[in-house]
Amino acid sequence: MxxxxxxxxxxxxxxxxxxxxxxxxxxxxxxxxxxxxxxxxxxxxxxxxxxxxxxxxxxxxxxxxxxxxxxxxxxxxxxxxxxxxxxxxxxxxxxxxxxxxxxxxxxxxxxxxxxxxxxxxxxxxxxxxxxxxxxxxxxxxxxxxxxxxxxxxxxxxxxxxxxxxxxxxxxxxxxxxxxxxxxxxxxxxxxxQLVDNAPLALEGTKYVLENAGDWGMEQGWEKQEPVMLRVSSSEDAREGATAFAERRPPVWRGR
The missing domain is CATH 3.90.226.10 (2-enoyl-CoA Hydratase; Chain A, domain 1)
Structure with missing residues (x-):
């Protein structure tokens, strides 16, 4: 059971x-x-x-x-x-x-x-x-x-x-x-309040928040860079910008 x-x-x-x-x-x-x-x-x-x-x-x-x-x-x-x-x-x-x-x-x-x-x-x-x-x-x-x-x-x-x-x-x-x-x-x-947000961005945000205390500010800038690049270069990031410009809800695909 x-x-x-x-x-x-x-x-x-x-x-x-x-x-x-x-x-x-x-x-x-x-x-x-x-x-x-x-x-x-x-x-x-x-x-x-x-x-x-x-x-x-x-x-x-x-x-x-x-x-x-x-x-x-x-x-x-x-x-x-x-x-x-x-x-x-x-x-x-x-x-x-x-x-x-x-x-x-x-x-x-x-x-x-x-x-x-x-x-x-x-x-x-x-x-x-x-x-x-x-x-x-x-x-x-x-x-x-x-x-x-x-x-x-x-x-x-x-x-x-x-x-x-x-x-x-x-x-x-x-x-x-x-x-x-x-x-x-x-x-x-x-x-x-979370479910309409982009899943890749939620995942990346959680990762940075969880680790920021251990990284400290100086190392944090370096450590968050690849996370930021992965999310901002995603299809969902383009969809977010497009949906904003077209004044419609975004359709997230998680990639």
Whole structure:
């Protein structure tokens, strides 16, 4: 039985990805990681899809690693993709996390591996690993330290307690705050702002954004050059200019 479900939405231009282990609070085991990695490979391979939305079935997004499975030797990671099948190396296609209920431990790490985060106002987001004599090594500490003020990241990592969605919104970790039960609706509305954009440009923009912090400004100019040239010399770039001049919607072909 599949534990990661998919459905094309927004006229087939976005992929809704559902973690489907509600009886286990969508905890991540090896099967989840493998299926998620395969789904995200398919997302990148489908030129009609320009964004993915990840949600959890049931009461929450994900409680993180399936500890029972882990104790039995089940590894919730896939090669260089890392925890959950994408926490270390995600897809080229932008991802949006739609969080209801909770995203804790590895669940938050998967959300942090997404490019945009929508969370219900009453959701619990946190990294409780220190309470189990573990560290959040699935990218949680690394990404928090890069994206929000140090003392806020330290509070999350060192106390192990969740912070309110409102506070995480204020420090820029959450993009949209939704009414409870409407995180997916808000995520779909956000995805609708992406789907009309050129897929090659979205992919190139995501690549530069993901790496700019490591490159720094001086190296960044050099590193983004081939990305810019590949996108600006594409058929879609010519189509974008032509459509603008002709005052019509562009027709993207992903090449």
């Amino acid at each position: 599949s534990v990661v479900l998919t459905e094309k939405v927004l006229d087939g231009r976005a992929l809704l990805i559902t973690l489907n282990r509600p009886e286990a609070r969508n905890a991540v085991n090896g099967q989840v990681a493998r299926e998620m990695a395969a789904v995200l490979d398919d997302l990148d391979a489908d030129p009609t899809l320009v964004v993915g939305i990840i949600r959890g079935e049931g009461k929450g997004f994900s409680a993180g690693m399936d500890l029972k499975a882990f104790l039995e030797g089940d590894v919730p990671a896939v090669d260089d993709r890392g925890f959950g099948g994408f926490a270390q190396r995600g897809p080229r296609t932008p991802l949006i996390a739609a969080i209801e209920g909770f995203a804790v431990a590895g669940g938050l790490e998967m959300a942090l591996a997404c490019d945009l985060i929508v969370a219900a106002s009453d959701a619990k987001l946190g990294l409780p690993e220190v309470k189990r004599s573990l560290i959040a090594a699935g990218g949680g500490l690394l990404r928090l330290a890069q994206r929000i003020p140090y003392h806020v990241a330290a509070e999350i990592g060192l106390t192990g307690d969740p912070l309110s969605v409102e506070r995480l919104y204020q420090v820029g970790l959450v993009n949209r705050v939704a009414e409870p039960g409407h995180a997916l609706d808000e995520a779909l509305a956000l995805a609708a």
